[in-house]
């Protein structure tokens with residue numbers, strides 16, 4: 001399975017090029033489904049070691065872009081280049097790719113064997129996504145949020161240099177979602193580059209170095225979340241009920 005292609009000027013190991021190197025380079029993507037135009041000329045870049053999110057409401061075309069990046073879907077025109085080998089790429093597209101009748105641990109152990117990883121990495125990874133108490137649970141018995149965490153664990157198991165995550169926190173409660181965001185930031189600090197989609201603006205504001213806003217098949221704005229808020233005069237203080245709960249109970253929702 002060939003999920004990627006290197007693009008000109010970028011080696012498989014872009015040592016010494018940290019600041020300049022782009023791991024994802026999308027240019028003028030166009031995709032129609034029959035009469036329906038989904039993407040009408042989308043361009044953006046994801047640089048090494050940044051957390052970049054594609055933001056947009058449901059139906060905006062986020063998953064279509066990821067499907068094109070991972071070669072599951074072919075664009076009508078334009079290019080979508082990913083500078084990572086399959087082994088360097090961690091994907092979380094949906095909750096697929098997990099064996100429902102196996103335990104969390106057995107699911108990851110299968111992949112650990114394929115990639116020649118020590119089995120202690122399985123436990124370590126499950127703990128990092130908050131599934132340390134569910135190591136022996138069968139996947140079919142997990143809640144949706146737990147399955148989502150297991151799918152993320154599978155994506156990060158072999159410490160890929162590029163993570164592509166489609167709505168990684170969509171089925172999670174706010175506390176767990178925050179934990180996942182912290183984990184993503186740690187992975188980035190350890191050298192990973194992260195490209196994700198979300199419709200959670202608040203999460204994107206806290207998590208991302210840069211975001212691109214996708215609307216009606218086009219990127220309508222791009223930049224750091226704070227700079228976008230500043231330029232649109234949107235730095236207002238909003239009531240934060242979650243903070244009240246946290247202050248009163250010491251427990252994150």
Ligand SMILES: Nc1ncnc2c1ncn2[C@@H]1O[C@H](COP(=O)(O)OP(=O)(O)O)[C@@H](O)[C@H]1O
Nearest residue numbers: 033036038056057058059060061062063064065
């Ligand atoms: N295989 C497909 N056939 C027809 N229409 C599709 C297909 N996949 C996606 N679409 C349409 O493309 C649009 C964008 O979908 P999607 O990329 O899944 O959006 P998002 O991930 O932002 O919610 C939607 O209107 C969806 O119905």
Ligand SMILES: [Mg+2]
Nearest residue numbers: 062063064166
């Ligand atoms: Mg989607």
